[in-house]
Amino acid sequence: MELAAAIRGRRSIRKFQPQDVPKIVITEILEEARWAPSWGNTQPWDLYVLTGKTLAKFKEMNIQQTLISASIASDVPMLENWPAAMKARYGELGKVVLSVQGIKREDKEARDQYYKNMVSAFDAPCLIFACISRDNLVEYQMLDLGLITQTICLSAHGKGLGTCLLAAAARFSAQIRKIAPIPDDKKIVVGIALGYPDPSFPLNNFERDRAKLDEFVHWME
Numbered sequence: 001m002e003l004a005a006a007i008r009g010r011r012s013i014r015k016f017q018p019q020d021v022p023k024i025v026i027t028e029i030l031e032e033a034r035w036a037p038s039w040g041n042t043q044p045w046d047l048y049v050l051t052g053k054t055l056a057k058f059k060e061m062n063i064q065q066t067l068i069s070a071s072i073a074s075d076v077p078m079l080e081n082w083p084a085a086m087k088a089r090y091g092e093l094g095k096v097v098l099s100v101q102g103i104k105r106e107d108k109e110a111r112d113q114y115y116k117n118m119v120s121a122f123d124a125p126c127l128i129f130a131c132i133s134r135d136n137l138v139e140y141q142m143l144d145l146g147l148i149t150q151t152i153c154l155s156a157h158g159k160g161l162g163t164c165l166l167a168a169a170a171r172f173s174a175q176i177r178k179i180a181p182i183p184d185d186k187k188i189v190v191g192i193a194l195g196y197p198d199p200s201f202p203l204n205n206f207e208r209d210r211a212k213l214d215e216f217v218h219w220m221e
Ligand SMILES: Cc1cc2nc3c(=O)[nH]c(=O)nc-3n(C[C@H](O)[C@H](O)[C@H](O)COP(=O)(O)O)c2cc1C
Pocket: 010, 011, 012, 013, 093, 118, 164, 165, 166, 167, 168, 169, 190, 208
């Protein structure tokens, strides 16, 4: 796939076909992604790949924790008070994901069902947890982790697969560790749902928006 088309064509996939992703395909994606850049080639990431029964247990746990409204206990803080411009975009996305599915704001049951889908990683057959060390961590290591996660998403897209980065998968880190023994000294930062996209699902097709360049690019000639 041509690079510009891959960058523009990648999008978050929120419904997957039921078939598994062969391990060899997941491996090919990770083989490509390990070429992501990092500070001094330090490659500070660890990836934990959940499939099969382990993933099924994770989905069950994440739904249960959400249903009982357990307070979020993630390894990385989740921002509550967003700056105005970001809050507006976040709010807009929240509205769009519901309206595209025909879900009305007042339809709590349908909204709850959608959030249940989200916390079960949109039923993807594979979920990769992207982690970094708890110690010796500054913002640059988080940047490195972002670089490899985007590279995973692009590589997957180039092979006809879809991804969705999911903070919603990383909310209950202690519970995750009971199912998938990710060491305590690794921070579980984000999940990456991976699978074959369901092309007919409206949320996999709606038109997305981005800020124009003049809102965030500052030329200094
Ligand atoms: C760190 C991070 C966490 C995210 N967590 C979630 C999530 O929990 N649920 C979700 O539906 N999308 C999540 N997303 C996906 C974003 O909503 C999505 O990337 C954004 O709306 C832009 O849309 P696009 O990926 O289709 O271009 C996350 C993205 C990032 C980078």
